[in-house]
Amino acid sequence: MYEARKTNQVIREMEIYNMEILWISECRWNGQGMIRHASGATICFSGQESGHYRGVALIINKKITKTLIDWEPINARIIRARFNSKYTKLTIIQCYAPTEDHCDEDKDTFYSTLEETVRKTPKHDVMVVMGDMNAKIGINNTGRERVMGKEGLGKMMNDNGERFADFCMENDLIIGGSIFKHKDIHKETWVSPTGKTKNQIDHITINRKWRTSLQDVKAKRGADVGSDHHLLASQIKLKLRKTSNKKPEILFTTQRLRDPVTRNIFEINLKNSFEVLEELPTEDIESGWTKFKQAFKETSSLVLGQKKKAWKTWMTSKSWNLIEERKKLKQEILSRKENFMRDNTYKRKNKQVKKSVKEDKQQFFEEQAKEAEKSSQQRRSRYITVYKITKSLIGSYQINSSSTVKGKDGTRITKQEEVSKRWKEHFQVYKRQSLT
Structure with missing residues (x-):
């Protein structure tokens, strides 16, 4: 890896x-x-x-x-x-x-x-x-x-x-x-x-x-x-269960509202939902808000659909095609009952994969650097764009703080509850030292 x-x-x-x-x-x-x-x-x-x-x-x-x-x-x-x-x-x-x-x-x-x-x-x-x-x-x-x-x-x-x-x-x-x-x-x-x-x-x-x-x-x-x-x-055979019952927030594809036809359909459906709500008796503000929010969610789900996060990677289709070719080549060699690790064709294909991936990586970083440089010259959005570029480069690979926290005895803490407790103890000590 x-x-x-x-x-x-x-x-x-x-x-x-x-x-x-x-x-x-x-x-x-x-x-x-x-x-x-x-x-x-x-x-x-x-x-x-x-x-x-x-x-x-x-x-x-x-x-x-x-x-x-x-x-x-x-x-x-x-x-x-x-x-x-x-x-x-x-x-x-x-x-x-x-x-x-x-x-x-x-x-x-x-x-x-x-x-x-x-x-x-x-x-x-x-x-x-x-x-x-x-x-x-x-x-x-x-x-x-x-x-x-x-x-x-x-x-x-x-x-x-x-x-x-x-x-x-x-x-x-x-x-x-x-x-x-x-x-x-x-x-x-x-x-x-x-x-x-x-x-x-x-x-x-x-x-x-x-x-x-x-x-x-x-x-x-x-x-x-x-x-x-x-x-x-x-x-x-074992059914895994979440450690927390908190449901993740559902995101909808709001970009579709830019289309006039979709926006019109959304408005009509939402208006119909509100008309139904007006006829229903409201006991208190909280229940009214819950029904109001539910109407928005149901309409968004029906018209816009849930937003799906795509796995973005800087590897180009060329590299993925080479990887797929290498995989098929391995299966072909194994079907002949030969060793793929000794096969010269497989070795050459593996070298092509490595070379192509390195080129993709170099090209990606160069493009990101140019975009960051260009954005830094703009007044309004320069900080936001540079931040997004920096986060895209290192954000997904940032080491989680929970993996580096240690207890008073020097042992590593990995449970989130214990990590939070340890941070609280740390800042309480730090606060007392600052006051003295």
Whole structure:
């Protein structure tokens, strides 16, 4: 996701596959925070302080953003988020485990931190631990039948596989990729650059108490963002619920009133609604205002329609067409049972995508700079226009203040209620210091 506009491509695939929550291993973003994407999706990430490697993230669909209760960036390999649902809470822990050739000390540290994160999870929650575990589990489940089936890929476990399976045994987690019967091509989650090695190293697990909620785990080879990993999708039967019952304000397409015909229809419908209201008895001012407002809303909905926010991006149709061509090319290569990562045609197409996206980005910033310069010379609207341009460039990617607030003990606070309380304490102390 560190490459120019790779995030746009990832979110587009997320929308195509109708995914509500998407978790990313090795996002390569620095720092920790929460951002709002132009599509309306929310991205929480946890990465290194410097150096674009490792890093984990989650992308939450706009429709279910309000189900997020809180989230916690543990380190550059682990991130946790908790969601509200109808019957219970859902906790998801996303991981990026050390590779097989890492030293034992790194692996021990990773699983020790992961164990601590799991222990903090409330016992009644549906808990899902998932991510790039770099673990080959194979088909031999002897001694581990309680948490593992025989539908894994390969014959042997590697060291990471042993550690991962033992971790699942200790925490009573079912390995989803080992219990659902699929073809091997739908179990493979990673392809080596040479194309000779295909492994199942990405995994999705769920606590055994909620095993029946996990409907399926399957690799989606059709998804393409130029990665050597396939999209691993799972279906969990759980109805998420908003943390707040406050309904968002409905916006209407008022621009249609500029058309004389539409404006005339709107006026006639509104006049008819008011005539009906005049005949109805009004008990008090409040009920009268409610009926008056309802008449406006019903007329606006009927004539104007609701305003729909479009996902605006500076990527041109040329770049999106190249991305679509690359995706089709990948599917064509896979249908021939060949490795797309070694195919020269795919490599060239991937380079074309990267080049085109970089050119789009450069062109966009140049156009915005020219528009800002032009607007600064105008007296009336210069500040408004420059502000809008600045906001369009950085506003959607501003780090949420809730991700950087810390308590008195130095621990990071992610719950909105606790963040507000902490800010109140801060300003009370600041006010007392100012008075003295």
